[in-house]
Amino acid sequence: MMVELVLYVSAFGALCWWSLILFPWRPWSTREKIETGTAANSNEILSDITVLIPARNEGPYIGHTLSGVRAQGQNVRIIVIDDQSTDDTAEQAKHCGAQVISGTTPPPGWSGKLWALEQGLHEVRTPYTLLLDADIELAPGIVTELQRKARDENLTLVSLMAEPPMKNLIERLLMPAFIFFFKLLYPFGLANRPESRIAAAAGGCILVETQVLRSVGAFTNLHNALIDDCALATHIKRTGLRTWIGLSHAARSHRGYEALKPIWEMVARTAFTQLRYSIILLVICTLIMISMFWAAPLAFLLQSAQEIYMVSVLAWVAMFFTYMPTLIYYQRSPLWGLTLPIIGTLYLAMTWTSALRYWQGERACWKDRRYESKTNS
Numbered sequence: 001m002m003v004e005l006v007l008y009v010s011a012f013g014a015l016c017w018w019s020l021i022l023f024p025w026r027p028w029s030t031r032e033k034i035e036t037g038t039a040a041n042s043n044e045i046l047s048d049i050t051v052l053i054p055a056r057n058e059g060p061y062i063g064h065t066l067s068g069v070r071a072q073g074q075n076v077r078i079i080v081i082d083d084q085s086t087d088d089t090a091e092q093a094k095h096c097g098a099q100v101i102s103g104t105t106p107p108p109g110w111s112g113k114l115w116a117l118e119q120g121l122h123e124v125r126t127p128y129t130l131l132l133d134a135d136i137e138l139a140p141g142i143v144t145e146l147q148r149k150a151r152d153e154n155l156t157l158v159s160l161m162a163e164p165p166m167k168n169l170i171e172r173l174l175m176p177a178f179i180f181f182f183k184l185l186y187p188f189g190l191a192n193r194p195e196s197r198i199a200a201a202a203g204g205c206i207l208v209e210t211q212v213l214r215s216v217g218a219f220t221n222l223h224n225a226l227i228d229d230c231a232l233a234t235h236i237k238r239t240g241l242r243t244w245i246g247l248s249h250a251a252r253s254h255r256g257y258e259a260l261k262p263i264w265e266m267v268a269r270t271a272f273t274q275l276r277y278s279i280i281l282l283v284i285c286t287l288i289m290i291s292m293f294w295a296a297p298l299a300f301l302l303q304s305a306q307e308i309y310m311v312s313v314l315a316w317v318a319m320f321f322t323y324m325p326t327l328i329y330y331q332r333s334p335l336w337g338l339t340l341p342i343i344g345t346l347y348l349a350m351t352w353t354s355a356l357r358y359w360q361g362e363r364a365c366w367k368d369r370r371y372e373s374k375t376n377s
Helices: 002-022 059-070 089-095 112-121 142-152 169-185 210-215 228-238 260-268 279-302 306-329 334-359
Strands: 049-055 077-082 099-102 128-132 136-138 157-163 205-209 243-253 362-366 369-372
Touching: 002 279, 002 306, 049 059, 049 089, 049 112, 059 077, 059 089, 059 136, 077 089, 077 112, 089 099, 112 210, 128 142, 128 210, 142 157, 142 205, 142 243, 157 228, 169 260, 169 306, 169 334, 205 210, 205 228, 228 243, 260 334, 279 306, 279 334, 306 334, 334 362
Parallel strands: 049 077, 049 128, 077 099, 157 243
Antiparallel strands: 128 205, 136 243, 157 205, 362 369
16 A cells, blocks of 8 residues: 555656656746856946845945946946945945935835835836846846847846855755746746746846836835735736846856855745745645655655656656756756755745744744734734
8 A cells, every 4th residue: 555655656746747848838948048248348338227226234245236237337327225224235335336215114014125116216217227136246248138138029027037156065955946946936938928927037137117117006016025026027917018037147146145044034935925825735835845856756765666666767867857957057066966855855844934934923024024924914
């Protein structure tokens, strides 16, 4: 009886992996990307772009970020919304030549980042707005490439998934997988199709038409969204306009994670939100991840039926095949594919942490701000 159960669960996990391979939109692929040329021109005139950077206690990062923006070209306007920082964020931003707006306390129901962006949007007078996180460093020329793609392909919103930090063991273990899982949840191939209902964006770097931002009511209509980037893309796409998301080495996060805890907190902040706070979806997600990351690849350890060995081999082959493009893109060893069962378990535990906190009344906690769930409001 136990052997049959393991066989069925393992077969389901292997089927999930092979389904990912066979999906025509290839969610595991890294083909959606934008890079800069070898001769990026820093003399580009960017007077039609305003950069909005919400910043709360970003002193260690804001200088590098603003230097990267300055290297994009001439006449680019930069607005930093200082979201009640207690460090030297505002002083550093002013020293780098940015216009600094002193943000006010978010009204009830608003997330801090979206309220900061709403205040900054009132100051924008240019056709394009670049929404940039305070820890994202841009390589010279990437803003020009974003604008060129938007114009050439009639895109209203163009977004880049920034390259995550991968300097230490925990970052190398979990950060490529973070991108991998995001692409499975929001397949770029589908998100970039006008006829698809799936929409996605990466909040670290988004170039968007200013007029459209205002016409869809951003950021008022998104004021309490925790996954605000994908919510913005969804709002825009529902109006019939086109959006695009891709990878890039030319946008990098320089916010390091020296231990497991900060990565855990980052994922737990929105994991249950992605499941729409549904216990049914949480259970389904748990069963799928157990079958994919444990039952299927590790079933051979039971030393049982030959059929289980075959299913396990099929699962490992598919798992390596789907994860390999991400590892190659970020120049990681293929041997990291062997750690996927551990990675999957950690991300599942982070998801359950997110759910437990929600049921205890905490929807999210970020930047010293606590957002209560409906169960405690």
